[in-house]
Amino acid sequence: MGQAFCCVQVDQSNVAIREQFGKFDEVLEPGCHCLPWFLGSQLAGQLSLRVQQLDVRCETKTKDNVFVTVVASVQYRALAEKASDAFYKLSNTRAQIQAYVFDVIRASVPKLELDSTFEQKNEIAKAVEEELEKAMSAYGYEIVQTLITDIEPDEHVKRAMNEINAASRMRLAASEKAEAEKILQIKRAEGEAESKYLGGLGIARQRQAIVDGLRDSVLAFSVNVPGTSAKDVMDMILVTQYFDTMKEIGASSKSSSVFIPHGPGAVRDIASQIREGLLQAEAASN
DSSP states (O other): OTTTTTEEEEOTTEEEEEEETTEEEEEEOSEEEEOOGGGTEEEEEEEEOSOEEEEEEEEEEOTTSOEEEEEEEEEEEEOGGGHHHHHHSOSOHHHHHHHHHHHHHHHHGGGSOHHHHHHTHHHHHHHHHHHHHHHHGGGTEEEEEEEEEEEEEOHHHHHHHHHHHHHHHHHHHHHHHHHHHHHHHHHHHHHHHHHHHHHHHHHHHHHHHHHHHHHHHHHHHHHHSTTOOHHHHHHHHHHHHHHHHHHHHHHOTTOOOOOOSOOTHHHHHHHHHHHHHHHHHHHHHO
16 A cells, blocks of 8 residues: 555664665665655565574584584674665575584584583684674674574483483492491490490499498408407408398399309308418419
8 A cells, every 4th residue: 555655664673675676776764765666666675673593403523422412592683784785695594694503513513522512612602603793794694692502412422421420429429428437437436435444444443442441341340349350350241242142132023143052151162262362362472
């Protein structure tokens, strides 16, 4: 309808290409323009100035012979001041950009090993952007940004990498667990040693107290009962302790003691053995 009245509308963020008798005449800015068709003027087409994105998937091989798929996202737009070049010089802009992306990626990735490819993806993106900027500026396009959004190794390689990572983490966990058990055993041994040391001190002090008590008892009995010897006092103490022990064993309902043949006369034999041992030890020391 606008053509019938020699008028044409150009939308915002677009430019239009006007031709006269088939030859480029002018770039029309957004707005309403007069196109006298009877003078040979016509609208060849419109060109968007908006930023567009092209996702390119490129399969290539790394230096260590691993096939990967590199996904690159190229953001580009046509330049208003070079709209005629962008409209006339390229018939398929997206195919042209894709070809340059393939060329740069397949020239850069084979120089890197797989791990380095992941580490240097920003450098790869920068190389693609620089190459595209040089090539596409001649055609009236600006490369806004280039991103390497994904690097996908072969499925078998991904599984192997995950298994290597899992094995490494399990080895580290086993090492940490062994170290923790080692520390626990050391602390347990130190605690047992300290416990035995303190137990030994307690036993030594207990025996010392028994010896001191026996000595005081013998001395007190000898003073209070004239005519008794130390031997008589020791015999009496041993008999007393013997009956006290028998009383405690008999008073317990859950006693598991095993008795051997014995009698009160056996106490005298025990006392004799103790005295003989002390005398032999004294003789040996002299």
